[in-house]
Amino acid sequence: MGRTPCCDKAAVKRGPWSPEEDEALRSYVQRHGSGGNWISMPKKAGLKRCGKSCRLRWLNYLRPDIRHGGFTDEEDAVIISLYSQLGSKWSLIASQMKGRTDNDVKNYWNTKLKKRLLAAAAATTGDLVSSPTRPRVPRLPAALAPTPASTAAAHASLFPSLLAIPTVKTETYTCDDFLAPAAWLQDDDPFAADGSTSASAASSASNWSADNGGAVGGGEGTFFLDFGAAGSDLGAADDHLQLPGGYYYPLDPSLSLV
DNA sequence: AAATTTCCCAACCGCGTGGGC
DNA sequence: TGCCCACGCGGTTGGGAAATT
Numbered sequence: 001m002g003r004t005p006c007c008d009k010a011a012v013k014r015g016p017w018s019p020e021e022d023e024a025l026r027s028y029v030q031r032h033g034s035g036g037n038w039i040s041m042p043k044k045a046g047l048k049r050c051g052k053s054c055r056l057r058w059l060n061y062l063r064p065d066i067r068h069g070g071f072t073d074e075e076d077a078v079i080i081s082l083y084s085q086l087g088s089k090w091s092l093i094a095s096q097m098k099g100r101t102d103n104d105v106k107n108y109w110n111t112k113l114k115k116r117l118l119a120a121a122a123a124t125t126g127d128l129v130s131s132p133t134r135p136r137v138p139r140l141p142a143a144l145a146p147t148p149a150s151t152a153a154a155h156a157s158l159f160p161s162l163l164a165i166p167t168v169k170t171e172t173y174t175c176d177d178f179l180a181p182a183a184w185l186q187d188d189d190p191f192a193a194d195g196s197t198s199a200s201a202a203s204s205a206s207n208w209s210a211d212n213g214g215a216v217g218g219g220e221g222t223f224f225l226d227f228g229a230a231g232s233d234l235g236a237a238d239d240h241l242q243l244p245g246g247y248y249y250p251l252d253p254s255l256s257l258v
Numbered sequence: 259a260a261a262t263t264t265c266c267c268a269a270c271c272g273c274g275t276g277g278g279c
Numbered sequence: 280t281g282c283c284c285a286c287g288c289g290g291t292t293g294g295g296a297a298a299t300t
Contacts, residue, residue, distance in 0.1 A: 016268075017296090041284060055286080056269065068267090091288060102288075107267055110290095 067099035
C-alpha cells in the first residue's frame with residue numbers, strides 16, 4: 001500500500017533548481033505568496049516541480065532573509081544549548097536564529113558541530129574539555145543537571161559531559177535583546193580561547209538572571225530568561241555573567257525569539 | 259597531474275499532524 | 280466521527296567541491 005505520492009513523480013522535474021526556475025518561483029511567491037496551497041502553486045507558477053519541492057526551495061534558499069554558512073560562536077552556543085534541551089527539533093532551534101533554516105541548522109549540526117563535540121568528548125577525561133579552537137565544554141554537577149525530554153535524553157547520552165546544560169525556557173516570547181544561554185559551565189570565559197566573543201558577550205550579560213532567587217531554578221537545574229530586565233543596563237557588565245547554573249552569552253541583539 | 263577520499267549541502271522521502279468537510 | 284488532503288518536519292541521500300594521496 002504505502003502512502004499516496006504528493007505528486008506524479010514521472011511528471012515533475014527533480015534535482016537541482018535552475019536559475020530560471022528559481023526566478024519563476026521567486027517572482028510568483030513575491031507577487032502572490034504561496035496562495036496557501038503549495039501543491040497547486042507550481043502549476044500556477046509554470047513550474048514542473050512538486051509542490052513540496054517548491055516550498056522547500058523557497059523556505060531554504062529563496063526567502064529574502066536567508067543566511068547561509070558562517071555560523072558564529074554565538075550561534076554554535078545557541079544550537080548546542082537548544083539541542084541539549086529539545087533534541088533534534090531543528091525547526092524550533094532554527095526559529096530562534098534569525099535567517100537560519102531548519103535544514104541549515106541540521107546540516108551544520110550533523111556535519112560540524114556534532115563531530116566537534118564528539119571529538120571533545122573523546123578527548124575529555126575529566127570535567128572539562130579543551131580544544132584549540134573551541135571553548136572548553138562544561139559539565140554540570142549531577143544535582144543541577146536538567147531533566148531532558150526523551151529525545152534530548154537519548155542524545156545527551158551521546159555527550160554525557162557536554163549536554164548537561166540548564167533548561168532553556170522555550171515558551172513563546174519576544175525580546176529585542178534576546179540572549180542565548182550558552183551555559184558553558186567552567187571556571188573562566190569559555191570563548192576566551194579563541195578570543196572571539198567574550199567582549200560582546202559581556203555587553204549584555206546582565207540581561208540574564210536565575211528565576212529562583214539566584215538558585216538554579218525549580219530545583220531541576222532550570223533557568224529562565226528574565227526579559228523584564230532586558231535592556232536595562234546593557235553594556236554595564238565588564239565580563240561574562242556567571243550564575244549558579246553557568247554562563248550566559250548574548251547573541252546579536254537584533255536576534256529575537258518569536 | 260590524476261585518482262581517490264572526505265566533506266558539505268541541497269534536495270528528496272515519508273511520516274505525523276491538523277484542518278476542513 | 281472519520282476520512283482526506285496539504286503542510287511541516289526530521290531523517291536520509293546524491294552529487295559537487297575540496298582536500299588528500
